[in-house]
Amino acid sequence: MSETVHTYAGNPLDRGESLRRSEETIAALAADDTSLFLPFHKLEVANDGDGLCWLERAAIPAGYRQEIFLGTRDNVAHFAVDLPEVPTGLTFTDCRSIAAALSTEETGIVAQARAQLEWHHRNPFCALCGAPSQPERGGQIRRCTSCESYIHPRTDPVAIMLVVDEPGGNRCLLGRPNGRLANSNFFTALAGFLDQGESIEEAVRREVWEEAGIRVGAVRYHSSQPWPFSSQLMIGCHAVAETHEIRFDPVEMADVQWFSRAEAGAAVDQATDAAIRVPGAMAIAHHLIRSWVQAEVEL
Numbered sequence: 222m223s224e225t226v227h228t229y230a231g232n233p234l235d236r237g238e239s240l241r242r243s244e245e246t247i248a249a250l251a252a253d254d255t256s257l258f259l260p261f262h263k264l265e266v267a268n269d270g271d272g273l274c275w276l277e278r279a280a281i282p283a284g285y286r287q288e289i290f291l292g293t294r295d296n297v298a299h300f301a302v303d304l305p306e307v308p309t310g311l312t313f314t315d316c317r318s319i320a321a322a323l324s325t326e327e328t329g330i331v332a333q334a335r336a337q338l339e340w341h342h343r344n345p346f347c348a349l350c351g352a353p354s355q356p357e358r359g360g361q362i363r364r365c366t367s368c369e370s371y372i373h374p375r376t377d378p379v380a381i382m383l384v385v386d387e388p389g390g391n392r393c394l395l396g397r398p399n400g401r402l403a404n405s406n407f408f409t410a411l412a413g414f415l416d417q418g419e420s421i422e423e424a425v426r427r428e429v430w431e432e433a434g435i436r437v438g439a440v441r442y443h444s445s446q447p448w449p450f451s452s453q454l455m456i457g458c459h460a461v462a463e464t465h466e467i468r469f470d471p472v473e474m475a476d477v478q479w480f481s482r483a484e485a486g487a488a489v490d491q492a493t494d495a496a497i498r499v500p501g502a503m504a505i506a507h508h509l510i511r512s513w514v515q516a517e518v519e520l
């Protein structure tokens with residue numbers, strides 16, 4: 222069974238569960254000359270244009286804000302460090318723009334580091350008592366300095382689905398959300414956050430009903446993609462429609478249409494005569510469309 226590894230997955234680091242149990246061990250690794258540090262500034266990552274810039278401890282300027290232990294590789298500890306100023310000689314790029322220039326493994330490390338740094342930045346206080354919280358376990362969790370509650374990072378699940386018109390069908394359902402691209406020819410797979418107390422299959426059926434007015438039957442999982450803006454997990458599915466008349470939600474959607482396999486295929490191939498544009502290969506939506514166009518999925 223082949224597995225699709227998307228951008229922002231494929232992190233090669235061993236996250237070092239046993240090392241995290243000792244604050245002394247993490248502190249010793251952070252002080253070790255052989256450890257490597259990936260600098261961030263305002264959630265942008267240090268790079269040289271086609272790779273990440275890892276620095277040794279001695280090269281990290283004093284006065285950094287946050288340091289998190291990412292894990293180990295070949296017995297070398299890897300950390301991410303949040304710098305308040307841009308040091309001379311380092312270039313920082315936002316983690317979306319730089320992804321295409323990085324290896325899949327590097328995007329996986331960037332996803333872990335960016336999501337964790339933003340979570341620490343957004344959670345300085347305990348949600349129960351309001352006292353300051355402190356990182357523990359190398360930044361894997363935080364703990365309240367007053368009531369001692371553990372605060373765990375959150376990952377928000379998002380269902381993203383390509384709906385086809387019938388089993389073995391020749392049309393797929395694509396939509397264009399309102400917002401920045403509302404007046405373009407851009408279309409993508411429908412998507413939405415899972416509600417609490419809802420299965421993935423139920424979320425797929427609810428979102429398609431809410432956004433397009435289409436009833437969905439069978440739902441098949443395809444693959445998943447970490448999306449570290451801020452910390453989401455995109456859960457990619459294919460699904461089969463039971464009704465076909467579109468009544469889209471004009472608040473959320475600018476347009477929803479059925480497209481033929483040929484139209485969708487031209488779009489994923491970026492053919493010069495393609496009538497619409499769809500997301501590029503960095504996004505799971507691209508692969509949901511492509512795998513259906515190429516008849517790699519059975520529905």
Ligand SMILES: [Zn+2]
Pocket residue numbers: 347348349350351352365366367368369370
């Ligand atoms: Zn507290």
